[in-house]
Amino acid sequence: MVDTLKYYEALAEQLAARGVDVGAVKQKLHVQKIELPSWSFGNAGTRFQVFSWPGAARDIHERVADAAFVNRLTGVAPSIAIHIPWDKTEDYSALKQEAASQGISIGAVNPNWFQEPQYKLGSLCSPDAGAREEAIAHGVECIEVMKAADATLLSVWLADGTNYTGQDDMRERKHRLEHGLAELYKEIPDGKRMLVEYKFFEPAFYSTDLPDWGTSYAMCLKLGPKAEVLVDTGHHAHGTNIAQIVMFLLDEGRLGGFHFNSRKYADDDLIVGTVNPLELFEIFYELVRSEDKAANVAYMLDQNYNIEAKIEAAIISVLNCQAAYAKALLVNRAKLSEAQAAGDVLGAHRLMMEAYETDVRPLLAKVREEKGIDPDPIAALKASGYEKKIAEERGTSGSGWS
Ligand code: PSV
Numbered sequence: 001m002v003d004t005l006k007y008y009e010a011l012a013e014q015l016a017a018r019g020v021d022v023g024a025v026k027q028k029l030h031v032q033k034i035e036l037p038s039w040s041f042g043n044a045g046t047r048f049q050v051f052s053w054p055g056a057a058r059d060i061h062e063r064v065a066d067a068a069f070v071n072r073l074t075g076v077a078p079s080i081a082i083h084i085p086w087d088k089t090e091d092y093s094a095l096k097q098e099a100a101s102q103g104i105s106i107g108a109v110n111p112n113w114f115q116e117p118q119y120k121l122g123s124l125c126s127p128d129a130g131a132r133e134e135a136i137a138h139g140v141e142c143i144e145v146m147k148a149a150d151a152t153l154l155s156v157w158l159a160d161g162t163n164y165t166g167q168d169d170m171r172e173r174k175h176r177l178e179h180g181l182a183e184l185y186k187e188i189p190d191g192k193r194m195l196v197e198y199k200f201f202e203p204a205f206y207s208t209d210l211p212d213w214g215t216s217y218a219m220c221l222k223l224g225p226k227a228e229v230l231v232d233t234g235h236h237a238h239g240t241n242i243a244q245i246v247m248f249l250l251d252e253g254r255l256g257g258f259h260f261n262s263r264k265y266a267d268d269d270l271i272v273g274t275v276n277p278l279e280l281f282e283i284f285y286e287l288v289r290s291e292d293k294a295a296n297v298a299y300m301l302d303q304n305y306n307i308e309a310k311i312e313a314a315i316i317s318v319l320n321c322q323a324a325y326a327k328a329l330l331v332n333r334a335k336l337s338e339a340q341a342a343g344d345v346l347g348a349h350r351l352m353m354e355a356y357e358t359d360v361r362p363l364l365a366k367v368r369e370e371k372g373i374d375p376d377p378i379a380a381l382k383a384s385g386y387e388k389k390i391a392e393e394r395g396t397s398g399s400g401w402s
């Protein structure tokens, strides 16, 4: 790998000549935060084979240790999202302390409404009143977890939907959804938030009860100010302009957070920024553009590393988010506004591409050096011996679905 740090001065000079305030850009990069999902450190993944990785985390304690390690190397991943019951533990306040002692906090709490037999026909929207009650009870249990772990976000994603025309009454399902979400919303303490995630298909294929951002947004408006929309980048139809959705939700004050990942076909859950880095840049540009409204946005990853080394994949995901943000910060917005107002279609486009095509690696290396960490987190990982150590300690477990 090239030692990018040595190119920093040249880049800083070039950026200054372009009118970029390099100091201000670095300051923003210093405080960027990305949240890691606990589930990406264990053996999990596709509908087909789950390939085991030597050293994969076997419980929440090992997942916390891995997330804390990724934070130490990148300097910008200070929290871990948890999924209940996958990350169930006796004492969540102790879990919070355990995480804090390693320099991280517990981030979003994700209820799991898709792996119990009673959810066959749905959870909050199920035609079965008993299943709906259990789903609400599980949500309330997760809100208790939030309180104990000092987490601020309840991240709601439902696998609810139907597979065949006529299978269930779609209007009734909408009403059940409104009722179930409202029951949970009542329990959200002040100062904490509920994020409502949408997905246009899967596991149901005929109808999905929260299929798009507009439905999530409508639900949030009904619920109240503590409810906001979560955008998972893998949950859109091809051709959807995700940056525009981000702009709209930000402008309306209802963008709660992201689940970043990449997809080529559907919800592929690949490393963010690998399939369409331009799209990731466009999303970050809208966040920079509406910075005044983006203060509470939660930047989370939602990915599954099935064939790749999990720690390295988590680091690359973080680095790709940093790069997209850094590039977005380089857009000359004053000139862009001028070009837009003048109807200079290609001049405006060129200004975006000029920022996008900048090699920001030296800038990010410099920020890391200033933070007192290794400018090259992948080199630091390789030198650390961490993967070898966890492979020896934890061994190989959990391959396949049996
Ligand atoms: C569903 O596809 C999803 O994006 C939701 O966020 C879940 O919580 C997560 O993946 C893990 O299954």
Ligand code: MN
Residues within 6 Å of the ligand: 157, 197, 232, 259, 302
């Ligand atoms: Mn998601």
